[in-house]
Amino acid sequence: MSKAVHQSDFLFKQVYDYVIHRIERKEWKEHDKLPSVRKMAADLKVHRLTVLKAYQLLKEHGKVYVKDKSGYFVQACEKTTPEMIDPPILAASVQKNHLYDIHQTPGLFNFSQALIDPNLLPNHFLSDYVKKVFDLYPKVLATYSTVQGDEELREALTNYFMNKYKTFLGAEDVMITSGSQQAIHLISQAFIKPRDTVLFERPSYSAAIDIFRAQGAHIVTVDIHAEGYDLEQVEACMKRYKPRLFYLNPTFHNPTGYTVPAWQRKKLVDLAEKYRCLLIEDDAYHDIYFTQAPPSPIYTYDTAGTVIYIRSFCKYISPGLRISAVICQSPLIRSLLAAKSLADNGSPLLNQKIFLHYFLSLRMQQHLEKLRIALQIRKEIMEEELSPTGWQWTCPNGGLNLWVKLPEHLSTEWLVEPCIEQSISFVPGVVCDPLKQSSSWIRLSYSYVNEIQIREGIRRLVKIAGY
Template sequence: MWKPDRQNKKPLYEQIADHIEQRISYGEFPPGSLLPSERKLAEQLGVNRSTVILAFAELRSMGIIESRSGSGTCVSNTKWGATPKHTPNWKRYAEGGSFLPNLPFLRRIREALNQNTSLIDFASGELSGDLAPLDEITKLMSEHPFPSYLGYVNPQGYVPLRQALVTYLDQYRGIRTTESSILITSGSQQSLYLITQCLLSPGDAVAIEDPSYSYSLPMFQSAGLRLFRLPVDREGVCPEEIRSLHKKHRIKMIFTNPNFQNPTGTLLSEQRRSQLLEIASELGLPIVEDDPYSLTDYEGIPRPPLKSIDPIGSIIYIGSFSKIAASGLRIGWMVAPHSIVERLADARQQMDFGLSVIPQQVAAQFLKSSYFEPHLERLRMQLLFKRDLLVEALNKELPDLIQFNIPQGGHHMWCKLISAVNDSKLLEEAIKQGVVFVPGSVYGSDSGFVRFTFARAKAEEIGPGIVRFAKALRELIR
């Protein structure tokens, strides 16, 4: 017999109400039929009678059941009309399915930003409008007419874009590949989604960095994967534990972000790059390398990806325009063995029949244009300027309350709070003061860490934003 799950965060009475409503909707209790008494149902379910009373009150408030003195509780006739009819319980549908919703902190941040557009945004992981190449893209769209055919394109992506990426990857990332080994996606998250859904099975174990952006993506849990941590320090991810994880849990895949890692901003050291590749090769494990930030290297000499020194083809390489051009283009790519690209292209075609050809054409033209390199130079300079503003503000406003390492590229500053505070209370107080950030626990870390993203906020907002955060923090620790 069904019993409520005491480990579930949903209150017991709501679980019982949902279960009874489901049995009614399935026809187990037709309109007018008598339900078990409160006492009997409490005994059957192993709960207090007061819990059943609350469940019945919930159903009664929706008009699903009615109670009559001396007659007990029965399914309502008036709710259903002449024949059994019932409005779908959309709440149950919304909470069902295998694909999990975003984490509560992320939903709260999105809600706050939607409700108050004046909030200073240190949370969103996209470029501000002034960092995007809007003028350049406008010119390219006027110079190059749309394709004569606007129907579905090759499931792997628009051929001219894949051809442009072959040149781009060779010139900027040191990756030698062919267009047949490239899959165009709508961004890094779709690439990760395809990998978790198509190349792995529920119950498979994978290794991810700790902390890691992957912890903020419920898609890993939705796929039924078991996540095991590889610690990240100042030199990036520590690969030593991969052998023991593989021995204990038979991990199937490694996910890493070696260049200006999200959220810590760290750069994987040369020694650890070699060590990671050596261990993965020894165990026959594929590595998924997410590389969105390399071209933001403030020194102007982007670090090579792991894929560029991969001698045996063990790496699936993921890239995107979102962090170096414009997230609104919704263009990402994956470089993988052709058999994997074919498998994932087939799956993606079942989802959406392929991406729109227009942004793919724009991306192809931008990569080949004389605008691309100057844009990267300008982007690096502006990101470096914003980073320095953030460092200056943190040192001025929170000199004794926060610790951080200064990143040499990317969009993020990872900070440790010296005083212990509750993540939820700090976020709410910050929203009250007019600023949002992402608590470190979203990325799998312990409480007491925060991620500030400086690419989204305007330069003139960075100082005032940290003043507001400092005020929120001091409100909680005084």
């Protein structure tokens, strides 16, 4: 290979440039077949999804064309212009989000997106609240929110949490962010310096892993099981590594679907106080349960200010609103507000007001009741289609995903390319593993595809796997 691909740069763009370079040097001539996605990925030592994205970009730019089930071929190109061969401007250093390439892959059977099927969201009702907000706040588009978030919304959330969990809370303890990912990013900026130790569940939410790694954190893992954590392991890690914080997702955990029992939640707070370790509780799916509501959040046991609680709502109402709430006590909230003031002047006020009025209505609870039933049906259909394979998973009581263990001989790395060819996407387990070792696991989301797509997509996946 005449051109190396470096991990620190935009990988797919470098693959793109590599192919262009070979074409311009006439090493690959018009109508020559490019190496397969698998071979190119192996040669350049990058992920197949990175190569696939580069090939798709080449196709969009008219540099290659596709023959059905035959691969990618060099297009008969127009004369190269100087602009085309100028070197690209590359970022000095960017830690990539490993889910990004997966989510950019088109697919009819999209089992990689832990999002709700738009057909299950209250789109019609939300349009009513948009009109209502403009009637009540005619200057809403001409007004910034405060950095901390709309006071009316923070008061409403305060009342909701106090009534539901019987905990004392003030509006000054709540900050509104543009989604939970922004909240995690702000926490990493406010509390983590390079080489600080951060505890992570294994497996865990991929974007959070990438965010803390980008901040220079040293990650130490704690296993999560269907029964919760091994608290002796947690305490041993806190005692030995003295972590700054422990990022956890204890309710319908992403990707496993596990829920940590109430008695462990109380014990975790005790350990955090003892070893002066912040607990970052990411609670994205609390309202998506099927048989019984989950235990109260960990933050409800906190009296010493050791928990930062991130609660997402818009994933199952309207992802485009991008509303999450961060709840913590005074010294912590001040640090987060300082970090957020550098990021923006506050989350969009229009979005906050739309969410506020829907949140206060009876329609939200009615929507959640219907949504739980629809998602449970989809989960059960996916489990039904997977059951003949003998593959292993723990049936979750909520959330959006199944965490499936494949037989040892079946590598997810091998599955990716033939699945993409069949319009199937999933999240490989290595993406969710801070140690990058879970090569026999996959995350399948049942929430973004309808019942017919689940049946057909899983049947195709199972057939590709040889079952």
